[in-house]
Amino acid sequence: MTSLTVQQVNANLFIGHAMKSTYKLAVFLFIAILPSLGYSESILKLGEGVNLFAINGKEIPKGSGFLSTKSEFSLPDSGTNQILVSYTADIKNGDSYELEESELSVIKFAASDQQITLSAPSISSTKQLEAFSTHLNWSLTTSDNTPVSYKVNRLPLEGFRIGVDYEQKLSEFNRTSAEAAIPPAEAIAPPVEPIDAHDTEQAVILKMLQHWYKLASPETREKFKASL
Template sequence: MRFSLNIFFPVFILASTTVMAEVELSAGSGISIIAVNGVEVESDSLIGNNISATLPNGINQILVNYSAEIESSGDLEIETTNPHIIVFKAEDSRLVLSAPEITRISDFNEFDKSQQWKLADGSGSSISYQSKPLIKEGFQLSRDYASELQRFNQSGDALSINSFAPINRPPVTLPINSVVSGVNISSLSNGSADNADSVNLPEKLLQYWYLKADAETRERFKVWISNK
């Protein structure tokens, strides 16, 4: 199920800052934020690019892609990477996610396969992160990012949401696929494995944001859900 940010998740966008979320993320040139913590971001922009988001303190998962102008046969063509999942930990900070300037298709393809993102705070200091591309095999005219990300987050991968602390719950990490690109994701979390305690993450997120919302927003939610 996909929900409008205008009703459920206004705090994720910098334009509506609140005290609940304290990490402000800005995306550099060519980067678009597709989803935040498992929830696809809907954009009011005609071109569909989201370049900023406000996140809760702690460990966060974002889904982003990068577009670059690549010269081919004397013409410039826009190439867009696979979406990349990025997981990082930050508190009370302003962060900028950027990518190297790419003009050659060989460099573009290499970027799409590796961890060449740069995540830095306001002082320019690098922030540790883990990332991997979300790849869909076969021919595709379009992609359902929400469904793909939901399947990924239920997979037990080290970068899936269930491998680190869900909102308002003790940290949980899974022993499966605990190493990505040679780096252990456990460095981002101090949790211990708890395979018996399954989490319905969409339900937890809905409960969390409903309880955090003001009375007017709750009423709009009730009206919206009654029409579905």
């Protein structure tokens, strides 16, 4: 086995340390410039009884909406966001209580690296729920209880909601002149998965590739696949 001099060992240790330091610096710089590139995130918190079905035209995973137990969601910090929601109220009917759901609401608002909470007024009767579905008087506030301005419309939907393609419904809605609609030209990038400073080099690269792949058009994706 070839022996190494003290100088060679020290040199190898120095190079290894330098490479690790360079990588950590690269990760730090990448994380630091994310906000300036529009990749930072805001957090949407759901109040009691609020059901979230889609974010920026994309349906959230199954087990969400009425059946979801998750109350916090990431939003891309790109200015305007659009969400599809409803509210479930516990309505007293005689000696028992029944769960009744409001009409679907499309809400458009601006977020900028902040925590936002969406909640509904206290509802205890069918009449109050019907009034809420008409007026859509949601409450949208920041962590310091500052009101957030928003636009809202009902999503036209008839019959049962089981099996509804919310992405298609929102695509149709966004081609209208409704206040809460977002034209296709203003489509918002999907949320970015946060990058942890402790991720390995390959994990960071993977997250970056996944992010840019989501942003690419179908044609660009096919060209990318063909180039591999």
